Amino acid sequence: MSGYLESQLIILCLSIIYAYGIFLPAASGQLNLGAAGFITLGAYASGWINSSDGLGLPLPISLLLAVLFTGAISFAIAFPILRTRGVYMVLATFAFAEVVSGLTINMEFLGAAAGMPVDAHASLIVLVVAAIGVILFSFYFMSTRLGLALRSIHDDESVSVLFGVNVRFAKVAAFTAGGMLMGLGGAMYGHHYNYIEAQSFNVLLSIYILLYVLLGGTQTAWGPLIGAIFFTVVPELIRNLAIEIGSTWLADSRFIFFGGFIILMMVVRPEGVVTRTMQDRVASIFTGNRRKNASEAE
Amino acid sequence: MTDNVLTISGIHKSFGGLQVINDVSMNVRRGSRTALIGPNGAGKTTVFNLLTGVYPIDEGTIVLDGTDVSHVPSQDRVIHGMSRSFQNIRLMPHLSTIENVMLGQHSRARSIGSLMFPLGLLCRNRWRLEAEQALQDSGIGTYPGEVVANLPYGVQKRIEVVRAMVSQPKLLLLDEPAAGLNDIETRQLQELLEKVSASGVTILVVEHDMHFVRNLCDHVVVLNFGQKIFEGTPDEVHQDPAVLEAYLGSDDTQTAKETSDAS
Numbered sequence: 001m002s003g004y005l006e007s008q009l010i011i012l013c014l015s016i017i018y019a020y021g022i023f024l025p026a027a028s029g030q031l032n033l034g035a036a037g038f039i040t041l042g043a044y045a046s047g048w049i050n051s052s053d054g055l056g057l058p059l060p061i062s063l064l065l066a067v068l069f070t071g072a073i074s075f076a077i078a079f080p081i082l083r084t085r086g087v088y089m090v091l092a093t094f095a096f097a098e099v100v101s102g103l104t105i106n107m108e109f110l111g112a113a114a115g116m117p118v119d120a121h122a123s124l125i126v127l128v129v130a131a132i133g134v135i136l137f138s139f140y141f142m143s144t145r146l147g148l149a150l151r152s153i154h155d156d157e158s159v160s161v162l163f164g165v166n167v168r169f170a171k172v173a174a175f176t177a178g179g180m181l182m183g184l185g186g187a188m189y190g191h192h193y194n195y196i197e198a199q200s201f202n203v204l205l206s207i208y209i210l211l212y213v214l215l216g217g218t219q220t221a222w223g224p225l226i227g228a229i230f231f232t233v234v235p236e237l238i239r240n241l242a243i244e245i246g247s248t249w250l251a252d253s254r255f256i257f258f259g260g261f262i263i264l265m266m267v268v269r270p271e272g273v274v275t276r277t278m279q280d281r282v283a284s285i286f287t288g289n290r291r292k293n294a295s296e297a298e
Numbered sequence: 299m300t301d302n303v304l305t306i307s308g309i310h311k312s313f314g315g316l317q318v319i320n321d322v323s324m325n326v327r328r329g330s331r332t333a334l335i336g337p338n339g340a341g342k343t344t345v346f347n348l349l350t351g352v353y354p355i356d357e358g359t360i361v362l363d364g365t366d367v368s369h370v371p372s373q374d375r376v377i378h379g380m381s382r383s384f385q386n387i388r389l390m391p392h393l394s395t396i397e398n399v400m401l402g403q404h405s406r407a408r409s410i411g412s413l414m415f416p417l418g419l420l421c422r423n424r425w426r427l428e429a430e431q432a433l434q435d436s437g438i439g440t441y442p443g444e445v446v447a448n449l450p451y452g453v454q455k456r457i458e459v460v461r462a463m464v465s466q467p468k469l470l471l472l473d474e475p476a477a478g479l480n481d482i483e484t485r486q487l488q489e490l491l492e493k494v495s496a497s498g499v500t501i502l503v504v505e506h507d508m509h510f511v512r513n514l515c516d517h518v519v520v521l522n523f524g525q526k527i528f529e530g531t532p533d534e535v536h537q538d539p540a541v542l543e544a545y546l547g548s549d550d551t552q553t554a555k556e557t558s559d560a561s
Contacts, residue, residue, distance in 0.1 A: 143418030145400075145407055145425075148393075152401050155390035162350055163465065164376040164405030219392050276392050276445055 006124055012232045013131040014189055019212040019224035020138045021182030025174045026218045027142060028150035033090045035209040036201040037097030038070055038179045042186030043196045044110055045069045047118040059120040063187050070183025071176050078175040097206055104198040115197030122191035130188055134181055135225060141177065142221045150174055215265055217272020220279050234258060303328040303469050303500045309358030311348055318344050320524040326469065331501045333511045336521035337544055342504040343385055346471050350382055351375050363468050376405040379468035383458040383475060389446045395457055396442040399429040402461035429464060436460050436490050452483030456490055463494060470494060472503040476510045488514055
């Protein structure tokens with residue numbers, strides 16, 4: 001495999017893991033713009049636990065502890081943050097990410113502004129396995145009764161309450177699970193590149209990940225997968241196309257086209273690329289005959 | 299002593315300075331089909347919201363099948379055996395019919411094990427089969443996988459009833475179930491509700507369509523300006539002067555009375 005393809009695949013795996021971390025709470029209508037904060041927590045936690053200057057524990061244990069650590073922090077901040085809604089939740093989670101960034105950059109034992117080298121290396125195959133694991137987990141999670149409750153909360157919170165859904169519990173669970181996934185993603189990032197600095201996990205990253213999810217669609221677990229693939233692959237495709245036709249102008253201005261395309265998507269498909277109805281329609285192509293028979297039998 | 303599934307005693311509710319429910323007491327007999335009627339703004343839906351805990355009551359008690367639920371949190375009242383439908387359809391638009399019905403089962407599946415059970419992955423699990431059966435029994439088994447937003451209004455109204463029923467309530471609260479339905483849909487709804495009633499569930503229904511109330515209900519409670527002004531059978535309600543005045547105004551009471559006597 002060429003180095004270029006491998007580097008793109010790595011970015012894709014990380015994007016997918018991050019995207020599902022934002023998707024789980026987004027499925028119940030929570031907008032989390034704090035991805036960079038959770039990723040920082042996971043990356044530094046795993047890096048420090050694994051490092052000989054830190055605890056010096058082996059990679060699998062440092063990964064697990066980093067995920068649990070990010071989960072614990074997510075759980076703790078879920079209670080104040082989930083009191084906010086909509087745009088205020090966006091602001092609250094953004095503020096959280098800024099706090100994490102500000103703290104990390106001032107901690108000497110984490111290398112402060114100079115960043116931190118990470119010892120153990122995670123190869124591409126580890127990242128692919130992790131990404132597939134995250135996808136499978138998310139599909140399972142959304143198919144459970146808790147997942148059904150989260151989608152119900154998204155549609156109508158007050159009616160969900162009347163049918164016995166513990167809204168607080170469901171939202172905290174989704175927020176915490178999402179935080180853990182992003183912690184895993186951050187840890188994977190650190191162990192793959194073997195160097196982390198707080199500045200690289202900035203608000204632009206948070207915005208991109210939230211966009212993957214919102215443009216991919218929050219109604220089904222396919223949304224973040226499609227969104228992450230789209231955002232990672234399309235700019236590269238335009239770049240390759242530009243090289244192919246020898247246009248430096250297109251190569252330089254590819255993000256203008258990409259941006260225009262995003263706006264178009266928001267106009268044409270405001271609920272995301274993959275909606276519930278679309279999933280049903282695609283599914284009926286495969287089970288089309290059966291359904292036709294059923295309607296004829298009526 | 300009669301066997302009451304619901305006993306409301308002296309409940310009060312005001313929003314700011316506005317007294318919306320003023321000292322309402324009523325009993326709902328087990329197995330009965332009781333109607334709660336009254337002019338617009340009489341406080342019928344507010345009574346439902348107080349019963350289900352959407353708003354807290356200011357005073358009084360609500361006893362459901364022997365348990366005082368006056369201050370039980372909204373999300374737990376369904377466990378005590380009370381489930382409802384809504385005046386404007388409140389199905390989850392992005393969920394399929396079967397998923398909406400499975401949401402109704404939530405109160406019976408609140409343990410961690412049940413919450414983490416993959417309903418959507420396994421096609422033949424007992425929750426899904428039960429929900430399919432409930433739809434089948436109600437004569438709307440044809441569109442389990444369809445997103446509800448695309449279904450006809452009358453079907454959506456009936457799905458709301460099924461969703462409320464799968465929580466296995468003792469008392470089913472229906473807020474204007476027949477509003478906006480045509481004659482055929484109303485008849486289908488009535489058949490469904492008669493089936494529900496025959497299965498032993500008590501029905502309390504808010505409704506404007508007096509024809510529907512007469513056909514379905516055996517007991518009527520009339521509210522006006524947040525106060526109970528009448529309680530009796532559907533036949534008696536047409537003869538009561540206070541009710542006629544509330545609905546028609548005092549000038550017309552005499553004429554209305556004559557008409558109803560004549561008919």
